[in-house]
Amino acid sequence: MKQVGFAAFIAFWSCVGTLLMLFWLVPVTPSDAAEEKTGYTLAEVALHNTTEDCWMVIESRVYDFSKYIPKHPAPAIVMANWCGKEATEGMKTKGYGNNHSQTAWDMMAGYQIGVLKED
Numbered sequence: 001m002k003q004v005g006f007a008a009f010i011a012f013w014s015c016v017g018t019l020l021m022l023f024w025l026v027p028v029t030p031s032d033a034a035e036e037k038t039g040y041t042l043a044e045v046a047l048h049n050t051t052e053d054c055w056m057v058i059e060s061r062v063y064d065f066s067k068y069i070p071k072h073p074a075p076a077i078v079m080a081n082w083c084g085k086e087a088t089e090g091m092k093t094k095g096y097g098n099n100h101s102q103t104a105w106d107m108m109a110g111y112q113i114g115v116l117k118e119d
């Protein structure tokens with residue numbers, strides 16, 4: 001019985017050791033914030049102008065909404081019209097004159113990749 005207990009003790013600490021080694025060995029992926037870039041140009045943003053690869057500039061910040069478009073409540077074409085462009089107007093009007101809710105504005109932070117270069 002004592003041997004089983006000892007074996008369990010060894011097995012337990014081996015698992016803990018393995019996990020600690022894994023955490024130590026696997027590189028920590030940098031957060032989105034760390035990848036943020038200052039100095040995108042409108043020309044660079046304009047290259048990302050499709051539903052699958054959709055960047056926008058809103059109030060001088062640059063966003064990659066490629067992953068958000070399928071989740072957006074309106075049909076994809078509504079946002080797609082603004083891909084690759086300065087889209088503050090789109091955000092403030094939804095295309096028909098109504099501003100987005102504060103919730104929508106707050107959601108954007110999760111998609112920011114940088115800011116626009118200042119002239």
Ligand code: HEM
Pocket residue numbers: 065068072073074078079082087090091093094095098099100101102103104105107108
């Ligand atoms: C810039 C181009 C965009 C256009 C033209 C646009 C347009 C629209 C339209 C037509 C609706 C549905 C109708 C309505 O609620 O009145 C809508 C709803 C919504 N959109 Fe957008 N949208 C844009 C970008 C975004 C972005 C970037 C986000 C967030 C990351 C967003 C989040 C939402 C949310 C949460 C709703 C639900 C209603 C609300 O909270 O205001 N949209 N949008």
